[in-house]
Amino acid sequence: MNGESKDEGTQSTQSTQDTAxxxxxxSRFGTLPxxxxxxxxxxxxxxxxxDPARDAYDPDEWLVRYCL
Incomplete structure (x- = not known):
């Protein structure tokens, strides 16, 4: 009998703890964000x-630099 009442006390403490x-x-996760x-x-x-220098590119400049 003594062992049974001890188990019951542990179960009630555990259920109280589970409930809490x-x-x-x-309260923390009850609703979705x-x-x-x-x-x-x-x-x-x-x-x-x-970059203004990039936009000032002359497509014919390579002809002057590399072909002449």
């Missing part, structure tokens, strides 16, 4: 800064 853990888990809109997941910005 479940309540804490439910708000959905994130697809537009909020994309950031658009240029890969490099605009």
């Amino acid at each position: 853990e479940a309540a804490a888990r439910r 708000e959905p994130v809109r697809l537009a909020d997941t994309v950031e658009e910005r240029p890969a490099t800064r605009p």
Whole structure:
């Protein structure tokens, strides 16, 4: 009999602990976070800064440099 009452006390303590853990888990993870809109997941910005020297390329310059 003594062993049975000891087990019952352990089970009630364990169930109280489980209930407290479940309540804490439910309060933390009980609801899903708000959905994130697809537009909020994309950031658009240029890969490099605009370079005026690059835009001033003359396609015929290589003829002058290498063929003459």
